[in-house]
Amino acid sequence: MISFPFITVIILISMGFFALVFKKNLLKLVMAIHIMASGVNLFLITLGYRQGGVAPIFTNAPNLNMVLPTVQALTLTSIVINIAIVALMLSLIILIYHHCGSLDTRKRKLKQ
Amino acid sequence: MIKKITIIILFIFLLAAVLSLHPFGRPIFTKMDDYFIQNGQKETGSNNIVSSVVFDYRGLDTLGEASILFAAATGVFIIFRSRKKYV
Amino acid sequence: MSKIVKTITSLVSLPIIVFGLYIISHGHLTPGGGFAGGAIIATFITLLAVAFGKEITGRNLSKQLLLLSESLGILTFIILGFFGLSSTFFYNFLANSGEIFGRTILFGLNPGYINSGGMIPLMNLAVGLEVFSALSLIILLMSKEND
């Protein structure tokens, strides 16, 4: 049977890449990067799933068939890296808007 | 027009790559993760194996990640250091 | 913001902080840990910034305090790494050693003992403090309207 989660990963990444290439508004670029990053995070998490697996935590776990833990550690780091990138981009956008008055990548008129 | 073609080619290339992966839910090589699940509690003493992987087995990643957050906060501080005088 | 929002934020802020601290301190037993708990407590500062607006974001004192706590949090985290330098960097010398967090845990299901993680609970606290102050610092800096 086709593994559907991997197809959603590809859809997310291509949507992000499409928006990155075609959209001209800076905010949409940030959204595109964020969508691609969540696509890659979903890819990492679905790699580690085991049929009927439970979260790898031993406090009152229903059974001992557990999902792979390293992938979740990688995704935790990747989510925090994505927060840092989006925070930097948004603060740059705030100041670029102050300087150029518009968020369109084509219109490059500097205010002062 | 060329950009649309490249996007479609990339989509097909990714689709072919992902479909040749292992079927969802049945990973092939899991010896590293089984090692973590078997001796995670014994070696690190914590029930939450993900926390033991994040903080003990792969501690350098978490150190890098915390310094990434510190660098992001410092970067935002540099960018907004003085909205009034712009120096 | 209106009076209702202000009173609600003051009512709901304590549960947020307690829940965030619970997630951080039980990081080695239940899902969550330093990063998730730090982010939860950072929502408390966002709530304040949204509800009280310029009173919170304008003050420079809160930003200097957050800078200080951020440096302290990450310094404790890296110094915990240096403590283990007797054998290797980041060595979990507290695990299974019977001291403060040293209870030995055998394989299999158990109800979860709080003093069991070795260095992991201490690292959770340090990372929680660092993530909380970094995220709220970013939010306070970005919400500074050009006065």
Added chain:
Amino acid sequence: MLEHCLVLLIAVPLLAAFFTPLAHKIGEKLRNWWVLFSLVSIQFLVLVLAKNVIGGDIQVYTLGAEFPSLTSPAGFPIRIILEADAIAVFMALISVFAALVISIYSLRFIEKYKSTDKYYALLLILTAGMLGLIFSGDMFTMFVFLELLSIASCGLIAFYVHRGESLEAAFKYIVISAVAGLMILFSVGFLYAQYGLLNIAAISSALEFTFLDIVALVFLVAGFAMKCGAVPLHLWVSDAYGEAPAPISAILVIASQVSLYALFRISFTLFGALPLKEILGWLVIIFGVLSMFIGVTMAILQTDIKRLMAYHAVSQTGYMLLGVGVGLAVIGNTSALDAFGITAMEGGVFHIMNHAIYQGLLFLTAGAIIYRTGTKDLNKMGGLAKAMPFTAIFFLLGSFAISGLPPLNGFASKLLIYESVFRFSPLLSIIAILVSILTLASFVKVFYLAFLGSTPAKFQKIKEVPKSMGLAMGILALFIVLFGLFPNIVVDGLVSPAARALIEQFQYINAVL
């Protein structure tokens, strides 16, 4: 204490970076001394590490194990393993030395701006990111430290917030780094899906030639090529180097050389066993030739002194790609490899060090001009030689070195590249020589416009640069002349073990498994 110096190289800069804001609260002087003291101690650690890695075997350090060399308790590596072979120590020497020189230079260069302690904290985090990327033996740790490098340098590129161009340059840089990082993470996911391992040595020993490995190789090469400023994706280079403060442009050159090193680590060590080495070698050669040519042609048109040097950095990266690409292309047949493959790789690797030194010196002299005159535009400058004699001499030295004139270090590595690439295919080496001549032409133009000719009215009374900036430029100039006059010491002692370490992939693997 000796075996811990590999991990201290990553932990000490981070510790210093986190303490700088607190040191700034206590006092300005204390912070400067704290930054210089930590960088000098890191330089000492690298020298200690270099002494026993160049001579002896590969140093391995497992974080969190009972003792540092317990790499694989259950037959395969579990924890994160740091691995230092000759090429890694070679790159680490350059990065730490450059960071030390740049912090000496920026003591006076940055002092009139606000939040300078954040500048030094980010500079130290940038150094830690470079060292982490160099020494990590683990694919995901390499990704994390590459991101640490990108985020720290994005904050530094946007340092001049009052100018709209530097914000734009920082935004372009962070978008390119984010996309490159996502590609690398995607390929780490593919490798993990197939082999369930993350350690570079373990993956490369368990590697079979499947379609997914090629997909992972494609994404990895694309991700690192984006970050190293090679031609097809060099759009961010001219903006990032042109708009950042001058010392930051100098260390950004080293940051992209480090991702070039990561590209070589991927193609030589991780995918060493794959049979398609010739195609990969030819791909790297094409990247190199394109970078050389497009870089220099764009550089001649520029009027802004720092953007001109940025395009020259792109064209010089082409030389390194050409040198090591020839080595990679002929790695299959050992007869060609011993004939000229080794010398090509030694030329490429030696060029990384020389380029780091003279490109750094050029950026620092450009910074000195901007520090005194305030303008970046070449047409507004003129006749600075009388007012700033030392800067003029350093600029002359740097431009002669970049265009490969005999007595200086640029000539030593370019000669190695010309010789070996000529035997591989004469056309490529002729293009390389042509590009060197064009580089010399563009720098003669810059020297005439900036230093000779009539001095405009407002530049009559400018003085020489302060002592500490002059000292930093002097150290770099000294090394240019030193490596130029005695290249064989450096080549035999440092460069040939590094080039050999890249080729001998099995040593890297046996150290871990």
